[in-house]
Amino acid sequence: xxxxxxxxxxxxxxxxxxxxxxxxxxxxxxxxxxxxxxxxxxxxxxxxxxxxxxxxxxxxxxxxxxxxxxxxxxxxxxxxxxxxxxxxxxxxxxxxxxxxxxxxxxxxxxxxxxxxxxxxxxxxxxxxxxxxxxxxxxxxxxxxxxxxxxxxxxxxxxxxxxxxxxxxxxxxxxxxxxxxxxxxxxxxxxxxxxxxxxxxxxxxxxxxxxxxxxxxxxxxxxxxxxxxxxxxxxxxxxxxxxxxxxxx
Numbered sequence: 001x002x003x004x005x006x007x008x009x010x011x012x013x014x015x016x017x018x019x020x021x022x023x024x025x026x027x028x029x030x031x032x033x034x035x036x037x038x039x040x041x042x043x044x045x046x047x048x049x050x051x052x053x054x055x056x057x058x059x060x061x062x063x064x065x066x067x068x069x070x071x072x073x074x075x076x077x078x079x080x081x082x083x084x085x086x087x088x089x090x091x092x093x094x095x096x097x098x099x100x101x102x103x104x105x106x107x108x109x110x111x112x113x114x115x116x117x118x119x120x121x122x123x124x125x126x127x128x129x130x131x132x133x134x135x136x137x138x139x140x141x142x143x144x145x146x147x148x149x150x151x152x153x154x155x156x157x158x159x160x161x162x163x164x165x166x167x168x169x170x171x172x173x174x175x176x177x178x179x180x181x182x183x184x185x186x187x188x189x190x191x192x193x194x195x196x197x198x199x200x201x202x203x204x205x206x207x208x209x210x211x212x213x214x215x216x217x218x219x220x221x222x223x224x225x226x227x228x229x230x231x232x233x234x235x236x237x238x239x240x241x242x243x244x245x246x247x248x
Contacts (some may be wrong), residue, residue: 011123015155019116023116043218052099
């Protein structure tokens, strides 16, 4: 019997996880990514214990953990630094058998891509449409190429062509705030290993967590109308102005 073939549109975290799982189940999964390489933007990503267990079943958990940080404690603070609440994800992880991690998105993507293998990934393949027929589905690409499979999975991100063709269009819903994110080299007593926090102020939040050896991931949010432009002095100054006077 010929193995079923899956066409996966999108080579991000979701698409690569789907490909690994399907291939481990005996299904020939092919990934099509419109960019010229597999790459991930962004900064840190929280992977809770249930997702780490999935990564273990996919065979990549050890690789991911080698470049990640384990979250033992997480605090909610006021903008002055007073602790409002503290949870202990480390205890949860030990009870359930897998830790809770913070990892750089790009490092997670590299681990997944290595497990899939380059032979199963086609880059510079922008899907422009697909058709369902009696014997499967055919995906069409911008360069004129076509590929037929038994089924198709849309993992092509926020502005998904697959979702639009299946379910209709629709703009993403604005959450009401802008968010800055970044990575920084940091080691010090102010944030010992295993501790992360999110501080709350009026219309703004700021959080820091460890994200691999000697590195932290931070994000900052500020309530703002949709489409608000950067200030005249740039994003960095916007962040400094928003959190001026907050705890150290």
